[in-house]
Amino acid sequence: VTISDVARKVGVATSTVSRALSNPDRVNEVTRKRILEAASELSYRPNPQARSLTSGRTSSIALLIPDVTNPFFFDLIKGAQRQARAREYRLLLLDTEESAEVEAAQLAEASTYADGVILAASRSSDRDLAEASKLIPIVVINRDVPKLPSVVIDTGMAMTQAMHHLASLGHRSIAYLGGPSTSWSSRRRWRAIQRAAAQLGVECHQVGPFSPTVQAGVAAADAAVHLGVTASVFFNDLMAIGALQRFAERGIVVPRDMSVVGCDDIFGADFCDPPLTTLTAPIQRAGEVATDMLLAQFQNFGVEAPASRLRESLPTFLTIRSSTGPVPVGERLARESAAPAASKDAKRVAVP
């Protein structure tokens, strides 16, 4: 059942039916009513393919994600899905498998069947992204590319809070277990840590890179122990959770022997053992905002262009649970006498 079936039934031209459906106000109210009625009687459903062939719009957006099983992205998907649906767009889910090449390929392909792309935690270079953005509107999440609209979850403030929290508990030597080397977020987090550490006069080390997974958290835990720190800040909750298991395995009691800080507050962070002190990120909101920004780019209905912002920054906050605690007094004394003039400079330690 096509548009011409409806046209025939009503006794008008197909173009009138088309208008009645797409530009309701450019057609007489009475005829429109008759058309709508006939359409529903015939249970007519417009063919999206035909529509996009002429209009150029596909009413769907693509969400590119490095790994769909990473719980961090669940809420992102949820947010994007919800907002897309609210705006009558379809959501295509693409997994880039943590690979820049796959990402580029998906991006190019998506440009043929989607109106826009949301790119989460992109692994591509700025150059490639700029290039791709000529093909199709893009919004990046947790990434800062010149000229590209982005939404970033800003962990800076909360990370500073976390460092103060640790310092106030007596920690003087802290490790940052970093994420993938291609991760813009990880670099930012480390910078925030360094800054806070310098200000607080605590020693901090970066170790990594690690894959942002539970599995890698196990290795990261061992690295932290090897460094001899009393507190470890992990790139994300996934790693922190893996580390928690590893610490338990090695008889290292959290938080007595080691304080642990995660990041993101994903599903599970509140019920692991012990519940994780972490940086709570508005992930779902990020998905919604990104979707809105994307749609704003191709929905400028002559509206007084609200000068759609190019960069939306979402704040995080520190959630203190049970994985952080005070440094035992005995240990603190021992450490202080052993390292009377702890360097104030942040150090970078590589792990093979």
Add this chain to the structure above:
Amino acid sequence: VTISDVARKVGVATSTVSRALSNPDRVNEVTRKRILEAASELSYRPNPQARSLTSGRTSSIALLIPDVTNPFFFDLIKGAQRQARAREYRLLLLDTEESAEVEAAQLAEASTYADGVILAASRSSDRDLAEASKLIPIVVINRDVPKLPSVVIDTGMAMTQAMHHLASLGHRSIAYLGGPSTSWSSRRRWRAIQRAAAQLGVECHQVGPFSPTVQAGVAAADAAVHLGVTASVFFNDLMAIGALQRFAERGIVVPRDMSVVGCDDIFGADFCDPPLTTLTAPIQRAGEVATDMLLAQFQNFGVEAPASRLRESLPTFLTIRSSTGPVPVGERLARESAAPAASKDAKRVAVP
């Protein structure tokens, strides 16, 4: 850049280009090579909309899920996404918001832009599903609809194992905290429990329905306590995890005072406190299999029809962790004298 640009450049008809791209073996090898070359020089990309307009195929399938944030579905999404990609299909993700109406609407719409639909944990009636399957090929997951291809995760065997496990630990009174009343899976689980209970001579009660969420697990925990059972089997891990938190809150030590069994073995089941004894389900595999079954329906390339199976059953197994343990001897004696002739019949208890 369209197909005719390529045709002009090579000096052939558009149809030849089309063939070279779609039916490579129906065109001379030399010309095909020249066409492919020209295409890549012009960086030609076929227009999927135009293609589907004529061919009728859209190269995309839709995955309908009651709630994208439910971790159970993460792996399902992963499996479907992966397999779709491998078969060069796009995956549209649709959230039905646990509602039969939304599901029906999405299903109808999807039939206009997708080649097929995977329907996970459908909330619709058999009748509606049969109706919908006339519009578009459907594969259902965890559901049994006459004539519709399905993949079910069969928890029956593992549930029996779990009951044996509990019985061997001395439990004689067990609660099943059920899922949504529309959940086919929940009904099946209860049946398996009843059967095993009868065989083992243990008393069992069903309580519910509950929403399959952490939040509802809290309420379910209280219901289990109220029943005075020594072991609770939850519809899924989400509920079990919520219950674990509630038990801790109320000072009920798991597994000393209460044994807890979950279902699915989702992300988190292994690191909650205590780690959950649960029925491990091959969820990702289910997503892959469902995708395969769906694609098989419209990819019958004249192949000797392998009589594609209508029902694929995936086994689960019992994973014993730390949330189940023996009934304390004192308590067992007390119970036995208090209820010397415990009923062998399963009882259903409603909770307001």
Add this chain to the structure above:
DNA sequence: CTGAAAGCGCTAACAT
């Protein structure tokens, strides 16, 4: 406000 007509980019008979 409505109709006629010309495509959008591609595929699929049907010819050759």
Add this chain to the structure above:
DNA sequence: ATGTTAGCGCTTTCAG
């Protein structure tokens, strides 16, 4: 093996 010719279902000028 390739070219010709119709469309697929819809939108969109351009005329009335």
